[in-house]
Amino acid sequence: MTSTPNQSTGHPKGLYVLFATEMWERFNYYGMRAILVLFMTKALLFDKAFASNLYGSYTGLVYLTPLIGGYIADRYWGNKKSIITGGLMMALGEFILFFCATLYHTNEQLSTFLFFTGLGFMIAGNGFFKPNISSLVGQLYPKGDKRSDAAYTIFYMGINVGGALGPIVCGFLGDTGNPLDFKWAFFAGGIAMLLGVLVQILFQKKYVVAPDGKELGQVPAGTPKAALNPLVIGFGLAAFSALMIGLFYVDAKVFSFLTYLLIASVLFIAFIIFSDSTLSKIEKQRIGVIFIVAFFVIFFWSAFEQAGASLTFFAAEQTQRDLGFLTVPASIFASLNSIFVVAFAPIFAWLWIKLGKKEPSSPTKMAIGLLLLALGYFWIAFGVKDVSSSTKVSMMWLIGMYALHTCGELCLSPIGLSLVNKLAPLKFGSLLMAVWFLANAAANKFAGILSSLYPPGTAEIKQAADAGINLQPILSKTVSPTAAELAKLKDLKIPFEYQSILGIQINSLYEFFMMFVVMAGIASLILFAITKKLQKMMHQDILD
Template sequence: MSETTAQKGHPKGLWVLFGTEMWERFNYYGMRAVLVLFMTKALLFDKAFASNLYGSYTSLVYLTPLIGGFIADRYWGNQRSIIAGGIVMALGEFLLFFCGSTYASSPDLSSILFFSGLGLMIAGNGFFKPNISSLVGQLYPKNDRRIDPAYTIFYMGINVGGAVGPFICGLVGDTGDPADFKWAFLAGGIGMLISVVVQLLFHKKYVLGPDKQVLGLTPAGSPSLWIKPIAIIIGLAAFSALAIGMLYIDAKVVSYLTYLLAGSAILIFFMVMTDKTLNKFEKHRVIVLFTVVFFVIFFWSAFEQAGASLTFFAEEQTQRDLGFYTVPASWFQSLNSLFVVAFAPVFAWLWLKLGKKDPSAPTKMAIGLMLLAIGYLWIAFGVKDVGAGIKVSMIWLTGMYALHTWGELCLSPIGLSLANKLAPFKYASLLMAVWFLGNAFANKLAGVLSALYPPSIAEIKKAADVGIDLEPILAKTVTPSAEVIAKLNDAGIPYKFQSILGYDINSLYDFFVLFVVMAGVASLILFALTKKLQTMMHTKEA
């Protein structure tokens, strides 16, 4: 085969990485689609606790790759880390399967299995996530024009998994019977094993660099002790135990993650900005990066309601009955990935078509925040003035997810690229960690905000069993009295005034407007800062 012919297609290694990542995303998003439903319907956690636990879990999922990536780069190599992480995640899913099989008969055992399963998912993701993506670019020579299309293909793999996972796991697990949730976890675990098998069978044969050498093997100079099987097993066990402990302590003992993440970001900022070897321009770019990450937190904390409060909304307030079939609430989490596949080429074409009029990166990110706010405004109108107990059309959730996806396509790839451009070479890895710290902080905040979700009509109607007058509660225009709320709480019904920064949330409309204001104000401020940020970048490309 001539060199010219070889350049026309993509190496087979890309499809190996595509399959590996697709099945892992099938596992992660499939499990995430039913997680809060399992917590509230099977384990009987209240929504506030389930929301906060969801936020802690997804936050740690973004935090652990910092450690897994470090160990892979220096000791284990990419492939060994991917396989080890995948096996640990599969074990986590199987523990959740056993949790789903024992929650009714052995509540104490199921609780241990639940936190252990989530901890293994967090630990395994730490080794899998940072290592698979980095291999894609290594398949090609430097400056090869196929690299950008390769990442587009790889991104499609992520979204194929993200679309199919909630569909399959929801089909077998989200049936209306809490006992069936275990099948969703089993399906996720099987998907994860397929991902590992793809790596084991095809990596060394096809994942080759331009020099035909296998990529991602043990780094040169790695101590032999670190790659002995017993050392790897002990390391994974210790890291998993740490992840389980961090999750349990944040959920059950003291909520510390928010302070840990904020403190880490402040420490990194201080360390970089006091480095006298960096010039003024480099420090300006660092300030821009931290500013962008700050605004990204508002985006993802609202966007990630998909796995928490928006799942509650799909379950309780959305008309899902098609007559012949009731659509599982978890299926709505497939919409984002489906819309990414549909609209990503459109946005890529749009930015090219605009040419010199192509907006700057901060402007695109501000547009992304505004689209997110419009998405929540759309669904707020959908629930405004809807009578108690009335479910709304699926069009409201579907339209919102479309708008949110458009916002994601304006913000996510643009922001990640910008972070790479702005970070001084000396701190490239550390400042990429800041990007993921922002995501971790946003996911924790997403759980906190989801805890403000108002109780469902079904929950409130339990008050009828204790003889409480429902009229003041069910009428959205009447604020429940403190006496009625006290009686509901005494009866085990978690109804209370929800308030954030003086803003009271007594209805779904109030809840969704919170995100309209939060994302909308953040967008307007970022729009106002755009010219200043562009100046501080000191680069035309950004």
């Protein structure tokens, strides 16, 4: 077969096309994510708890819509059309947010409408883009090709080159201390997304091909002509976007239903797949492994995704960012993870190959990833222990934590993507990739809920002091607030009591970070315990 020589000399050129497309899309997503909670709290003046929950709803829906996008790609559009369509929708969403950030101080009502509309388009577009480009990576290689784990690690570097550049560029453009400048961060994200679409359009046909040379991602055979009618597509995209805008608004403002929707989605997909009589017992066991590991990664990402929420608050309020010659924008710390991925990914790709027969199984690698995540939070918890909310700590605590989290991510995320590709039957390839992102959806929603437990920091304490209230003794429970103080705190949207989880009160940043140590640590130990069982269910000998 013509692809055999290439298997020994390197990777298909199509991998680098997908690398570039994904890089620009991640520039767009991570750049916007880095400044999102800051835009909500500094420009739109949302309180932290509401901004955290809104962040969780948005990022949760971002990872939920791939279920729909993956299904439509599998049945009607193919990967190529879905990727380009999704990219254009996300670019439009960023430009709508640009106008939102331009008008927020002159027309609050219109700005709020544009805010939810822009994020709604981002949610809808991501649904078509995300599962399909990840699915194409695996299709570049023959089944059982040993290069696939390394390919996903290289692809993951593309994700993180964009993830590193996005927060840096958007941070310096938008997070300047002047809320009016946030609009330039959104504008930069929109331009980056258009560049990603352009790369895919120009190079898909020539380079993104199967081992036999056929172009990947084409419209499936037997697709009804009506499904490809431009009017039908346009109406369908408009309706889908309107639905996402409505769901996002309702979950944020009316009733938080997303958790129930996620559970229903899992059960529905499991029913569709496991009721398929054409699947063999071995195929169903492999699919079962996908569902099991997806459950465990919820605990990883719900802690990891604090990077866009509570850890951004921590960077803004309690991290010493003044270098003397430059004050580092808080949003730029969100790029640390991606910078470390670019630096560490080649090492991990080399390590898995070097270990040879001693290489840990995929579930074991993922358990190691959870353990490293717990160690990262233990590091920063130690850094803030016995530190008051008015004291700023060294940047080394955030930097060290992100380094450990990155090592954990490289043990879990690219390995998980590769695992889904290897275990999923071809007919359910994109849909099962969407299941992987469904775990991300649950984790991101949970991340927003956990971030809302973040203790009041220097900003709230100063705000209360400006209103004539000394919040410190109230928070430490040494005094009780008066009725007048309670009324003022309510008007200022400042919680005067710390939050609790499972009945355990979160009284300090140390306890807040230790919550993630316990959560990720327990999940890691359980996954280690069931690794051998999962290996049997994978039937690795047949895959090899």
